[in-house]
Amino acid sequence: MGVNIRGRSFLTLLDYTPEEINYLLDLAGEFKRMKQSGTQHRWLTGKQVVLLFEKTSTRTRCAFEVAARDLGMGVTFLDSGSSQMGRKESLADTAKVLGRMYDGIEYRGFQQSVVEDLARFSGVPVWNGLTDDFHPTQMLADMMTAREEFGDLRGRKLTFFGDARNNVANSLMVACAKLGMRFCACGPKELMPAENLVKKCRAVAAETGGALEFTEDTARGAGDCDIVYTDIWLSMGEPDELWEKRIRLLLPYQVNKERMAMAKPTAIFLHCLPSFHDRGTTIGESIYEKFGLDAMEVTDDVFLGKQARQFQEAENRMHTIKAVMYATLK
Numbered sequence: 001m002g003v004n005i006r007g008r009s010f011l012t013l014l015d016y017t018p019e020e021i022n023y024l025l026d027l028a029g030e031f032k033r034m035k036q037s038g039t040q041h042r043w044l045t046g047k048q049v050v051l052l053f054e055k056t057s058t059r060t061r062c063a064f065e066v067a068a069r070d071l072g073m074g075v076t077f078l079d080s081g082s083s084q085m086g087r088k089e090s091l092a093d094t095a096k097v098l099g100r101m102y103d104g105i106e107y108r109g110f111q112q113s114v115v116e117d118l119a120r121f122s123g124v125p126v127w128n129g130l131t132d133d134f135h136p137t138q139m140l141a142d143m144m145t146a147r148e149e150f151g152d153l154r155g156r157k158l159t160f161f162g163d164a165r166n167n168v169a170n171s172l173m174v175a176c177a178k179l180g181m182r183f184c185a186c187g188p189k190e191l192m193p194a195e196n197l198v199k200k201c202r203a204v205a206a207e208t209g210g211a212l213e214f215t216e217d218t219a220r221g222a223g224d225c226d227i228v229y230t231d232i233w234l235s236m237g238e239p240d241e242l243w244e245k246r247i248r249l250l251l252p253y254q255v256n257k258e259r260m261a262m263a264k265p266t267a268i269f270l271h272c273l274p275s276f277h278d279r280g281t282t283i284g285e286s287i288y289e290k291f292g293l294d295a296m297e298v299t300d301d302v303f304l305g306k307q308a309r310q311f312q313e314a315e316n317r318m319h320t321i322k323a324v325m326y327a328t329l330k
Helices: 016-039 057-072 092-100 110-122 136-150 167-178 195-208 216-220 242-255 257-262 283-293 310-329
Strands: 047-051 072-078 106-107 126-128 157-161 181-184 211-215 225-230 268-271
Touching: 016 136, 016 167, 016 310, 047 057, 047 092, 057 072, 057 106, 057 126, 057 310, 092 106, 092 110, 106 110, 106 310, 110 126, 110 136, 126 136, 136 167, 136 268, 136 310, 157 167, 157 216, 167 181, 167 195, 167 211, 181 216, 195 211, 211 216, 216 257, 242 283, 268 310
Parallel strands: 047 072, 047 106, 106 126, 157 181, 157 225, 181 211, 225 268
Antiparallel strands: none
16 A cells, blocks of 8 residues: 555654655655656645744745645745734634644744644644754755665765754754664764654664764764765854854864765765855854854855755755645645
């Protein structure tokens, strides 16, 4: 029997089997081929979706909007100033109202409990566009990009350099465990993932043939690595006062050409974006003025180098999000 996830929410990859994840990746590949060939696929014409954004984004918003319109759906965007959710109207009441007007709801914000309550009360599929704990739509794009490069991902090693407690690192650990990959978190001991999530992922990896590793040794982290991954050192919503402490902790884990040279010659570099790889942003220039750094989590030569796949990865957000919406709404 084929995979059927119609009517389900997409909150974390912990809720999905390896077969279901690979089904979504296969479907995303088909959608990408149709998009590139100009083949229309307005298969959800007449349906409506709403995007709830408490955190800003370029890629997530654009990916959801373009994907929804490609599928023939109408799209409503609501930012934190356009909704009464949590202020004049309870989360449960908002979810019930939106569930009567829309066929699906995307949420991007802070607490994982919010996206879970939206799914609980709305009665329609809810998709997690990012919370403080998880970023599952990003993971599908990451795994799709890696599959385009390597094919079968089982046994491949992905190393995340930096703050391994954040939503991206959490989700990478889950995705790798689900797909039988070797996940390595390389960073300071105090910035490693929460033990309860590690325990869950170890149990998953034991069933899929995956493996988890945690190290402060950058040579060990990069050694035999197929996918080198990093993220910015300060997550959205964290105070700017933390920059000095994070830079001190994480500069030894910067992804630079020396670090990439420790990985396999065939390794690729991934980044969920945005990135502070140069001084081309107001934050990047401010960091340079305060700390004398031209780049933070990744240097420009890696970011613009031949092993970099982050823009392919960013495009794949659109195709994988399209797969999630179609599969849960068809």
